[in-house]
Amino acid sequence: MSTLAVAESGGGVGRASGFARTWLPAALVFGIGLLCWQWIFPDVLGVKPFLLPRLSDVLSALWENRDALKTAAWITFKEAFGGLILGSGIAILAALVLARWRPLGNALIPYLIAANAIPVIAFAPITNAWFGTLSPWSKIVIAAALCFFPVLVNTLRGLTSVHPSSIELMHAYACPQRTIFWKLRIPAAMPYLFTALKIAAVLAMIGAVVGDYFGGSTESLGVQIQSAVALSRYELGWAAIVVASVIGSVLYGAVALAERFVIRWHPSVRAVD
Amino acid sequence: MINVIKRVAIGIAVLVGVCAFYTGYRELFLATGWTWPFEVDDITLPSLPSIVGALFDPVQEDGELLISLLFKAALFTAKEAFVGFVIGTIVGFTLGAVIARFQMLQRGLMPYVVGSQTIPILAIAPIVVVGLGSLTIAGWTPSDWLRVSVISAYLTFFPVTVNTVRGLESADPRAIELMRSYASGEWAIFLKLRLPSSLPYLFGAFRIAATACVIGAIIGELPSSIQGGLGGAIINFNQYYVLNPQNLWATNLMAAALGISFFLVIVIAEKLLVHRPPETLT
Amino acid sequence: MSAQESVVSISGLGKVFPKGGVTALENIDLGVQPGEFISLIGPSGCGKSTLLRIIGDLTQPTSGEVLVNGKPAPQARLDRDYGIVFQAAVLFDWRTVAKNIALPLELLKWDRAKRDARVSEMLDLVELNDFGSHYPWQLSGGMQQRVSIARALSFSPALLLMDEPFGALDEMTRERLNLELLSIWAETKSTVIFVTHSISEAVFLSTRVVVMSPRPGRIAGVVEIALAQPRGVRTREEPRFFELVTEVREMLHAVETEAELPE
């Protein structure tokens, strides 16, 4: 009984110090990073403001332009989020279809992987021509196109990654294809799907911002960055990038959170606990 | 051999399928006059023959054909992308190896290596490319294309770092014990065991990076008023899109071809260099 | 038995794993003479692998002492006194069979010609002459295990540590490899410590069988196997063989029932 209590309290201490050990280095690096940004880069290394303005200058630019940036952030977030949903949705459906008809899926997968190497973002001017430069749809569609291939390829790989003996087991239980999909293939695909969605979250943000570089609403984040740079207002440009990064991180974090929730059983998640 | 023929046949079938889908979609929407999700006409979706035809039309006063111009542009962009790939790989691998070696660094740096990817990196491209232009290090200013390579390098470094760490740590723990039983030091374990075990992971990163570095080069060209590459061509033809939509489409197809070529080079190199049990190759 | 002439001498050895405070080993005393073939046998979880790993300096003991050739285990490892064979072959996928066998020789900085000569000698020994340029995954499980034995023997280590090397193989392959292992052992005059779950395998191979008891891991008894050398297919048919098998089996049963009793 007493040994148990000792063991438990020992575990508690271990967890607390484990927490410190896990997060302290990260917090330290964060602090050093801010320090570098604020003093070491500009003062010691002489990094010019046009490359990386001082942190405090960026923050004050962020504060001064908070209204414009808030509007821009909202516009760009909607575009990125819409693109993420649209592109991933279609890709997941396509993956389900291709996994259902294996010969087709097997034949196509090398080409889908190769198609993933196409610099899709270069097609942004064309979606601008389709929907009009100012329409959010031109950005949503390019963001969706960016998300499409990684999600499709990864999901398909996940759906077909099931161990053959597991499928044989299900066959032995006389399960129909549909059950095998629901009980086996889809759970097995989840880790792959979430890996892809995390990539896609970042890509959607890139699509929404970079799509603007080929023309977009003056209120959007990408155009703000571009015009700030053109006018040599670098603090404002960096402030806009900080905003874009925050949106990107939020999207990424949301997917990561959903992942931890959905696939709690997976070793990659358990390992973090 | 049969396999190769089959591959090529399916490849051609896929290509034909894509062309047929494009043409079919275009003709259907032209015939019915549907305008959702967007209006189809010769400007939004130029016909395939007109795109191919445009390749062999002169684009400049000196009568240079579009295809030759695009070819040169692709080579220029390829140079930027390749240099960026090499720099990114060297930096990424070194960083990854250091991170894998020291637990503390892993805890301290890994979140930011991952976090650095949630920054829409390409968003920084204009600032970096323009900003580096006014930078001089000991009297040396990086040339235009080299500044674009920095973007490619940045995009390459991330997957390489992450997969280097993963790959170096993927070594079979029993194999590490085996090496220990031979009293081999860290360096021998690294060279004989960790490095070879990490190769499949490294190539996984290279595949991603091969794509990313081309994208980085194209996007990096946009704000830098570099005319020589595909990014410059896209900006250029985008301005005259309403007059000549085929030119932009042709440029984008060239960009697609460049991206896929980079990817294929990595895939082939992997086939030649990595000896793996066939079932673990994906 | 003086420590000087023993290949391995273990005294008062104990091991407690900090995680959960499992006492894996307690009070182990064992001496192994040159040229002996020792088998460790006992119920699952009784600490056989742990003992082997401590001898090989892959795990540190919490008490007691291990001397190998009169030196502490870490020094013996630095002197490359060990050849280790795991239950799985643990071959390097990216190296051919020949290069896998050459691995320890490379680490010992043998020159190329000497290495090649030894590798072909080893391939001969395990009867894999035609497979030197194959990759491990092109070989059957039994062949892979023979490669790992060849690798362990290639630099003539003083002590061969084997943890259920044939555990994953079928009965036929296992018996054949047993015979091969014995002839290699006779030829190389090495000392072997061998972990197994199979009573007949232990009796067939060993000069002494060490029976271990679980929770905490202790040596429950040692059975001298005074069967004639060299052993062959016939050995398994001798009445003495059956008597020894029975003796080991009874000792194991005693150990298991004792473990099941409430404390």
Ligand SMILES: Nc1ncnc2c1ncn2[C@@H]1O[C@H](COP(=O)(O)OP(=O)(O)OP(=O)(O)O)[C@@H](O)[C@H]1O
């Ligand atoms: N790394 C470890 N951490 C904590 N406990 C361990 C560790 N390795 C082994 N143990 C514990 O030590 C005891 C002995 O384990 P060991 O692997 O030596 O058994 P074994 O006799 O080889 O069993 P088997 O026949 O199943 O291989 C077990 O109770 C096990 O739970």
Ligand SMILES: [Mg+2]
């Ligand atoms: Mg064991």
